[in-house]
Amino acid sequence: MVPRAQRQPHHSHRHGHRRRGVGAVRDTLTLLSLPLLAVLAVPAAFAGGGTRRWFGGRAESQRAEAQAAKDDAAAAFYELDTAQRDLRISIETIAAVDATPAARRAVTDFEALGRRIDEVSHQYISAVDAHDLDRDDLEASAASRARGELTTAKNELGRVKQDLDHFADGLGPLLGKAETQLARLAPAVERARQALLAASNALDAARGAGLEADDLAARLAALGPELTRLNQGAGQHGVPQTLDRAERVIREAESVRTEAERLPERAAEIGHRLVSLRTRAQALTTRTEQVEPVLSELRRRFTVACWQDLQAVPDQATESVRQAERKLAEAQTARDEQRWPDATALLSTVRALLNSTDDAVSAAGDRLRQLNAVQKDPQQEIERTRFAIRDAQRLAMTGRNTPDPQHARPLDDSVARLERAITMLEGRHPDYWHFLTETEAVRQTVAGVVTRIREERGATH
Structure with missing residues (x-):
């Protein structure tokens, strides 16, 4: 032209x-x-x-x-x-x-x-x-x-x-698209301004409640230049770019507003978690002290194989609780300084430490109960495992004259493995723990066969 x-x-x-x-x-x-x-x-x-x-x-x-x-x-x-x-x-x-x-x-x-x-x-x-x-x-x-x-x-x-x-x-489609974007422009810019205003008001309310929220204030301040560009208009920066900028400002401002509004609740929640985890650490300290008597009984009544993997539990548990208490102290400092992300991360670490310690401490008592039960009546564990095998065999034969070798072979191996585990109970000092781990392994194998049979038959119907 x-x-x-x-x-x-x-x-x-x-x-x-x-x-x-x-x-x-x-x-x-x-x-x-x-x-x-x-x-x-x-x-x-x-x-x-x-x-x-x-x-x-x-x-x-x-x-x-x-x-x-x-x-x-x-x-x-x-x-x-x-x-x-x-x-x-x-x-x-x-x-x-x-x-x-x-x-x-x-x-x-x-x-x-x-x-x-x-x-x-x-x-x-x-x-x-x-x-x-x-x-x-x-x-x-x-x-x-x-x-x-x-x-x-x-x-x-x-x-x-x-x-x-x-x-x-x-030009119809192109013009329709352009007019649609132009129609979106003014409302999008206005929504961005309103979102920034709402975020600013929420931040003021949080500070009024004694919460500093410096990180949120920094995020809100970073949106200032974006608001300036929005006010300069699409004529200077382009319609698509202005629409994208408005959407980014809306998302970030709403995020700041949401976090600022939740800040008092978050502060209270962190306080509650500090108290709860501190109480739990104290309880674990008491439980850790009870592991040694359990180990003494295991050593006295059962073979070395039944308890030697638990030997390090008391020392490990004591160290884990000690480490959790140090992290709790750091989390308390972060809470006092209103470093909310740091406090949250530290509390998550404490919780993971206490969970692993709880599992280790519980393992000693669980081991003693299992060994007591099988020593008193091993037949219950044997019948439980045989029932699982027979149930899987019936399923493998359903609708068939002969079982599929892929199913029959692992089931036959499981029968033989159970018989070998039973022979471990013979003698003056039976290895009850090995017997229990073997029967558990047999049941897992059988459960895997059952799952495959059902999946294969489900796929054919």
């Missing part, structure tokens, strides 16, 4: 013809609407100060046809000019919002159409300038040439107008 500064004189020429063409049409319509006597009374309308000589016949007929062609060309020229102006607004809207290849191609195509419009407009203006249809001595041949050139100009203007209309019809 020709730059605006270069086209200005050209437009003035085109618009001069607009006034001339529209004025001629308006004068003609006015004269046609006047009574005959009034028309005869204003001969100056036909010639500048004098009376035009009237030529009859062919010359006047050609002059009238040429004038009609001139009026038609003028109408086509201004229709094209108006359509181009209207479409330029749409193109500028798309260019401001959309940076996709399709949008850039639309801008390029519109510029190409603009060059064609300039060409046919120049052809039209040249045809108008070349012929003075108001001359008294206009010959029929000159009028005929004028009519032909003006008709050609009108037809060219009409063809370009059709191409422009077709191009405009194809």
Whole structure:
């Protein structure tokens, strides 16, 4: 498209013809609407100060046809000019919002159409300038040439107008997308401002409750430059970029507001967790002291294999509790200094330490109970395991004459493994713990076979 500064004189020429063409049409319509006597009374309308000589016949007929062609060309020229102006607004809207290849191609195509419009407009203006249809001595041949050139100009203007209309019809999706984004712009910017205001108010309320919230204040302050850019507008930063910026500001401001509103509750929660974990650490200290008597009984009544993996439990438990208490002290300091993330992380570490210590301390007592039970009645553990095997065997035979070898083999191996475990109970010092670990392993193997059978049959139905 020709730059605006270069086209200005050209437009003035085109618009001069607009006034001339529209004025001629308006004068003609006015004269046609006047009574005959009034028309005869204003001969100056036909010639500048004098009376035009009237030529009859062919010359006047050609002059009238040429004038009609001139009026038609003028109408086509201004229709094209108006359509181009209207479409330029749409193109500028798309260019401001959309940076996709399709949008850039639309801008390029519109510029190409603009060059064609300039060409046919120049052809039209040249045809108008070349012929003075108001001359008294206009010959029929000159009028005929004028009519032909003006008709050609009108037809060219009409063809370009059709191409422009077709191009405009194809802009629908791009223009709809651009207008949708523009419609979102003002509400999005306003939501961002309101989100920042709400975050600021929540932060003030938290500070009013004696909570410093320095980290939240820093996050909110970091949004200041973003608000400045939003206030500068999409004209400076672009519509898509401004929409993205508004969404980021909304998300971050709402996060700050939510955390600020929850801060008093979070502070109270950390205080409760400190008390709870401190109580739990004290209880574990007492329980750790009871592990050694349990180990003494295990050593006295059962073989080394039944308890040697528990030998380190008392020392490990004592050290873990001691470490948990140190972390609790650090968490208390972080709480007092309102370093909430640090306090939360330290409390999570304390909880993990106490959980692992609890499991280790419980393992000694659980071991003694299990060994007591199997020493008193090993048959209960044996029957429990045999039942699991038989149940799996029945499932493997359901709907079959012979079991699938993939299922039968591990079940047969489990039977043999159970029998070997039973023989471990013979002798003067049975290894009850090994017996228990073997029966547990057999049940796990059987459970795996059952799961595979059900999955395979579920897949076939």
